[in-house]
Amino acid sequence: MDLPVSLILALRQVERVAVLTGAGVSQESGLRTFRDPQVGLWAQYRPEELASPEGFARNPKLVWDWYAWRREAVKGARPNPGHYALAEMERRIAHFTLITQNVDGLHRMAGSQKVLELHGNIQRVRCSACGHPAETWENDLEGVPRCERCGGLLRPDVVWFGEALPRAELEAAVEAARTCQAFFSIGTSGIVQPAASLPFAARNNGAMVVEINLEPTPLTGKAHFFLQGKSGEILPALVRAVWPAERA
Numbered sequence: 001m002d003l004p005v006s007l008i009l010a011l012r013q014v015e016r017v018a019v020l021t022g023a024g025v026s027q028e029s030g031l032r033t034f035r036d037p038q039v040g041l042w043a044q045y046r047p048e049e050l051a052s053p054e055g056f057a058r059n060p061k062l063v064w065d066w067y068a069w070r071r072e073a074v075k076g077a078r079p080n081p082g083h084y085a086l087a088e089m090e091r092r093i094a095h096f097t098l099i100t101q102n103v104d105g106l107h108r109m110a111g112s113q114k115v116l117e118l119h120g121n122i123q124r125v126r127c128s129a130c131g132h133p134a135e136t137w138e139n140d141l142e143g144v145p146r147c148e149r150c151g152g153l154l155r156p157d158v159v160w161f162g163e164a165l166p167r168a169e170l171e172a173a174v175e176a177a178r179t180c181q182a183f184f185s186i187g188t189s190g191i192v193q194p195a196a197s198l199p200f201a202a203r204n205n206g207a208m209v210v211e212i213n214l215e216p217t218p219l220t221g222k223a224h225f226f227l228q229g230k231s232g233e234i235l236p237a238l239v240r241a242v243w244p245a246e247r248a
């Protein structure tokens with residue numbers, strides 16, 4: 001795709017960049033996004049019903065199984081060129097903060113160092129009662145494993161709807177949005193708060209806002225650049241254009 005020259009030139013000058021990613025960045029790694037029609041058993045449930053304390057209290061086995069199924073899918077997934085391009089951008093830009101809503105851990109696997117996981121990480125499991133982290137677990141009779149320390153039900157270490165985001169990560173993300181010169185919103189429908197407010201905070205601080213997404217979102221009208229398409233294709237092309245391989 002032909003990238004705007006003004007964007008390419010601007011990115012060679014900036015020193016402080018923040019990026020917010022969503023499920024769309026992992027779509028080309030084979031992981032379903034939230035707005036894809038979920039497969040099979042999950043078709044009849046809205047993610048908000050499964051990713052909430054109420055949903056877990058109502059049917060712990062259903063919720064535990066949904067996350068076990070997603071954990072297996074994540075185990076089989078590998079970063080795609082979009083993840084690697086973001087890791088390359090971090091190496092090229094003096095102050096680079098990657099804020100992700102994704103719980104799949106693929107950014108770190110691709111080599112990104114400074115990653116703020118606003119919504120936790122599906123590979124981590126903890127006790128829903130005492131918070132004790134669990135490395136391994138046995139499925140007990142009704143199929144939801146229990147904490148070795150207090151017997152409470154184990155749960156994925158992710159942030160559910162209605163739950164507070166981790167304070168340190170959220171504060172660092174807000175700080176990055178407030179101080180960056182350029183903010184990228186990539187592969188997210190921009191619906192879930194408070195993550196969805198970050199690009200607007202950046203816009204208010206005078207940052208250049210770039211959206212990379214398959215479809216328009218509530219942010220598109222406010223973005224300085226909207227690059228419509230697949231992040232796994234656009235990001236590598238952008239990195240190549242901004243930092244052409246050093247002449248041999």
Ligand code: BV8
Pocket residue numbers: 021022023024025027028033034035036048051101102103119158159160161162163164165186187188189190191192193194195212213214215217229230231232
């Ligand atoms: C909180 C972890 C308070 C779990 C997730 C009414 C109005 C406003 C807000 C609210 C409201 N009612 C409730 C709220 C608050 C609520 C909220 O925002 N609800 C929404 C539904 C309106 N937020 C919360 O509850 C948050 N907590 O507010 O707490 C509080 C404060 C103090 C003390 C106590 C409580 C917690 C929200 C976190 C929820 N957890 N994930 C899990 O993964 O199971 S959310 C989950 O869905 C993701 O993490 C992500 O954040 C979110 C949306 O997903 P996206 O990443 O955007 O993915 P999506 O599928 O939507 O879009 C993908 C996009 O990519 C699409 O646009 C697509 O076109 C594009 N795409 C696809 N393929 C590609 C692509 N783009 C490029 N390339 C491709 N290849």
Ligand code: ZN
Pocket residue numbers: 127128129130131132147148149150151152
């Ligand atoms: Zn416990």
